[in-house]
Amino acid sequence: MHNPYQTTTVKILKIEDEGSRSKLFTLEAPRDFTVRSGQFVEISLPGYGEAPISLCSDPSVKNKFELCVRKAGMVTGALHALKVGDKVGVRGPYGRPFPAEIGKQRNLLLVAGGLGLEPLRPAIWEIMKNREQYKKVQIFYGACDENDLLFTKDYDELKKKIDLHITLDKPKGLQTPVACGTGVVTTLFDHVKLYENPVAFLCGPPVMYKFVIKKLKELAFLDSDIYLSLERRMHCGVGVCNHCAVGSFFVCQDGPVFSWAELKDIKGAI
Numbered sequence: 001m002h003n004p005y006q007t008t009t010v011k012i013l014k015i016e017d018e019g020s021r022s023k024l025f026t027l028e029a030p031r032d033f034t035v036r037s038g039q040f041v042e043i044s045l046p047g048y049g050e051a052p053i054s055l056c057s058d059p060s061v062k063n064k065f066e067l068c069v070r071k072a073g074m075v076t077g078a079l080h081a082l083k084v085g086d087k088v089g090v091r092g093p094y095g096r097p098f099p100a101e102i103g104k105q106r107n108l109l110l111v112a113g114g115l116g117l118e119p120l121r122p123a124i125w126e127i128m129k130n131r132e133q134y135k136k137v138q139i140f141y142g143a144c145d146e147n148d149l150l151f152t153k154d155y156d157e158l159k160k161k162i163d164l165h166i167t168l169d170k171p172k173g174l175q176t177p178v179a180c181g182t183g184v185v186t187t188l189f190d191h192v193k194l195y196e197n198p199v200a201f202l203c204g205p206p207v208m209y210k211f212v213i214k215k216l217k218e219l220a221f222l223d224s225d226i227y228l229s230l231e232r233r234m235h236c237g238v239g240v241c242n243h244c245a246v247g248s249f250f251v252c253q254d255g256p257v258f259s260w261a262e263l264k265d266i267k268g269a270i
């Protein structure tokens with residue numbers, strides 16, 4: 001019988017610093033593993049527990065995958081202490097991904113705040129690898145300061161194919177691989193002209209959602225053209241334990257990606 005809690009033990013192939021507070025882990029992929037933007041895995045370490053972490057790697061790479069982890073507590077702290085060659089448990093991928101295919105019919109606006117760039121990165125890879133199949137794409141990305149910028153090694157390639165705009169809440173005046181504005185991510189809406197009639201994918205903290213959605217509604221976006229990824233404390237990850245309930249939804253199974261049309265009437269959703 002299928003056991004939804006069964007983990008596969010995989011080896012850590014590479015560990016790199018990603019920004020000043022996160023580490024990028026390259027892990028060997030279990031059999032038949034697929035990466036889709038917005039989906040997550042439960043990563044486990046005996047004696048520490050499990051944590052949901054978003055997939056952030058190129059979906060076309062099949063034998064390995066990447067997770068970018070910020071140290072927040074027990075599990076993520078223990079992950080940060082691991083070395084190449086150590087092993088971790090993985091189950092998943094779980095959850096409803098961003099509908100990246102929509103970008104083949106409609107222009108896309110991706111808005112990321114902080115760690116929110118991670119779940120959007122597989123969609124960005126997919127678009128970059130198959131650029132001619134997708135319409136126009138803009139990325140608005142906000143980070144705290146230069147040290148918090150994620151995936152800086154991607155920016156040169158990104159800039160060639162995607163309209164990338166970055167802003168820093170409190171710049172420290174350090175050199176960056178791409179010119180950055182100052183202010184929270186919503187300030188970009190005041191300076192950058194959006195492509196025509198885009199669909200928006202948002203990923204960031206709840207406070208960012210409040211302000212970005214307000215801007216998008218001022219710009220006459222339909223609720224059904226706004227997608228966002230919710231973060232909730234999770235246990236089972238498979239719609240059993242009720243820990244991640246939002247209204248009648250389970251974030252682990254019905255989300256984490258929802259349209260604003262699905263969430264807007266649920267008190268406390270963002």
Ligand SMILES: Cc1cc2nc3c(=O)[nH]c(=O)nc-3n(C[C@H](O)[C@H](O)[C@H](O)COP(=O)(O)OP(=O)(O)OC[C@H]3O[C@@H](n4cnc5c(N)ncnc54)[C@H](O)[C@@H]3O)c2cc1C
Pocket residue numbers: 040049050051052053054055067068069070071072073074075076077115118119230231232233234256
């Ligand atoms: C779908 C999804 C995707 C995610 N993707 C990523 C990712 O790509 N990268 C990443 O770094 N993180 C990601 N996270 C967040 C990550 O899962 C959490 O930071 C992680 O679970 C923390 O686990 P931990 O054991 O290290 O921390 P914990 O020991 O659980 O503590 C984490 C923090 O939460 C506080 N806390 C502990 N228990 C509770 C409680 N019951 N209620 C409220 N607060 C509590 C602690 O004080 C601490 O500040 C994601 C979360 C979700 C839901």
Ligand code: FES
Pocket residue numbers: 233234235236237238239240241242243244245250251252253
């Ligand atoms: S984490 Fe258990 S129902 Fe979602």
